[in-house]
Structure formats: structure tokens, C-alpha cells
Amino acid sequence: MEQKQLKYTIKIFGEGYTEWFYFDHLRTSNKFKFTVEPDMPQQSKSSYKKRLKLIDQELKKNIQERANAIFLITDLDDISSKPKELDEYHKKKEIYKNKGVIFIESHPCIEIWFWYHFQSQFKKSSFLTYDEIKTKLRDFLPLYDKTEKYYSKNKQFRDLIMTDLKNRENAIKNGLKSCTYDRIDGEVCNYSEMFKAIHYFRLLKKFCELDSILKEDLRISISLSLKIEDHKCMKIYSNKTELCTFKYSDKGTLKLNCGTTCWNINDTMRLEDNPAFIEPISKLLKASI
Numbered sequence: 001m002e003q004k005q006l007k008y009t010i011k012i013f014g015e016g017y018t019e020w021f022y023f024d025h026l027r028t029s030n031k032f033k034f035t036v037e038p039d040m041p042q043q044s045k046s047s048y049k050k051r052l053k054l055i056d057q058e059l060k061k062n063i064q065e066r067a068n069a070i071f072l073i074t075d076l077d078d079i080s081s082k083p084k085e086l087d088e089y090h091k092k093k094e095i096y097k098n099k100g101v102i103f104i105e106s107h108p109c110i111e112i113w114f115w116y117h118f119q120s121q122f123k124k125s126s127f128l129t130y131d132e133i134k135t136k137l138r139d140f141l142p143l144y145d146k147t148e149k150y151y152s153k154n155k156q157f158r159d160l161i162m163t164d165l166k167n168r169e170n171a172i173k174n175g176l177k178s179c180t181y182d183r184i185d186g187e188v189c190n191y192s193e194m195f196k197a198i199h200y201f202r203l204l205k206k207f208c209e210l211d212s213i214l215k216e217d218l219r220i221s222i223s224l225s226l227k228i229e230d231h232k233c234m235k236i237y238s239n240k241t242e243l244c245t246f247k248y249s250d251k252g253t254l255k256l257n258c259g260t261t262c263w264n265i266n267d268t269m270r271l272e273d274n275p276a277f278i279e280p281i282s283k284l285l286k287a288s289i
Helices: 017-030 048-059 083-097 111-116 130-137 148-153 155-163 165-180 195-217 275-288
Strands: 010-013 034-037 069-075 102-107 225-229 233-238 241-248 254-258 261-265
Touching: 010 048, 017 148, 017 155, 017 195, 048 069, 048 083, 069 195, 083 102, 102 111, 102 195, 111 130, 111 165, 148 155, 155 165, 165 195, 195 225, 195 233, 195 241
Parallel strands: 010 034, 010 069, 069 102
Antiparallel strands: 225 233, 233 241, 241 254, 254 261
């Protein structure tokens, strides 16, 4: 049975080359369906205000033409050093979050996320600038540089940041802990929310796996739809009836809820390898048709 591609689009509005190459590589290597906006940055960095204008254009589209999800990726190093601009940023953030835009922040910059790839345990850090974190990052990526040439040509970066799954899990774990660190007033604490995007992509991948199991393995003819709440929870429906929910815990563990039963799901395994899943979900789906 031919599997139809999930018609679900994501637009990611990043600052510059770094975000573009990172997400573009994730898209191609994992066959995720999303676009990075703008396509290829003409300048090395774009302000969040300019990107909000692009997001405004997207939000004005008809609901059928608009992206299903919109991400704004932002480094806070420059913004956080200017109290008035930081206050304005927070106000705009609340406005656009209410419109469904998902904000993904890194302080001081996305390089803290790369640094987390090499930390087996979370370490509280207080880097203020890109130059400070770059010095530490070069302990693991000696030639690291924020340039188009580096991202497109450096094999070490691709292997250790883009391909190594263990390193990625380190980054996710450290990113989660960085966002829940109990800060003292006035304390500078770095953090990255890049794990939100990874979680979102994985939820979509789980939807595709479930759809494939039902249609190809179990031969159940059913039309599924989904709704993702922020990056944490995905509800799956058939004919407006909620069938099951995938949800990330605060510690980043993905769980499947189906009725009153809940299973932990290993992100790296196929759902059909979990016999506890197939029987209850197939019965539930057959009963709902």
C-alpha cells in the first residue's frame, strides 16, 4: 500500500547562516517536511523584528495556505544587554505566542546548544557573548566559525553536531535542564530551547509511523489528523474523535496515552516493535470506525 506523505508544513524563521544550515540539514537527513525562512540569508544575521514582519505576512494568509507551525529562532545576547529592547521583545513575544508562533531562544546564542552536545552532564554556565562561548566550543570543534563556508565544508561539525545521535541526546537533556535551572536574582544563566524543535519533529515522525502501522501493517483504512500543542503534546484524531496522545514529560520522556493505558516510547525504536501498543490501539481504532 502506498504511503501518502504527511501534509504538514513548518516554517522556521532563523537569524542567519547557522540556523539555516542546521535546520536544512535536519530536514534533508531526517526527511522532515519544513522550510527555513528566509530561504538563504543574504546577510549573516537578521533581527527578530525583521523576521516578525515576515511572520506577519505568513499569518495574513488564508488558513489553508498558511504553514501549520511557525518557529522564531532567536539569540538573546544582543537583546538581553539592552533593558528597553529586552522589555519590548518580551511584549512582542506574548503577542505572537497568542497567535501560535513558537519562540525558541538561546542565551547567549545557538552555540550554547552546540556546546551542550559535548556535555554528558548539565553544567551551569554564564557566557555573555558569542566570542566567549566560541572559545569553549573550540575545545571540541577546533575550527568552529560562524560562516557559510564552515557549515557547508566542515565534516567534523556535520559528524558531531548533525549526525551523532548520542551527542544530540546530550544536547536535549542539557537544554531541558538549562531551562529549569533555579536562578538567583541577577544571575546570568545560559540556556537553549532548541530541544523544542527536535521534539516537534519527532512528534510528527511518530504520527507518520502510527499512520504507516495502521494502513500498511494492520491494513486498517482510516483517516487520521493531528493537533500539536506547543512542542509537548500531540493528539491524534479520527473523524474528530481523539484516539491517542503522545506527550513529552518535563524530563523529556515521550509517553503514549491510549485510554487509561500509558507506555514509555523510545524515540529511536519503531512503534510496531512494541507489542503492548498494537493490540489496544488497533481495537480502539476498529471500534471508532
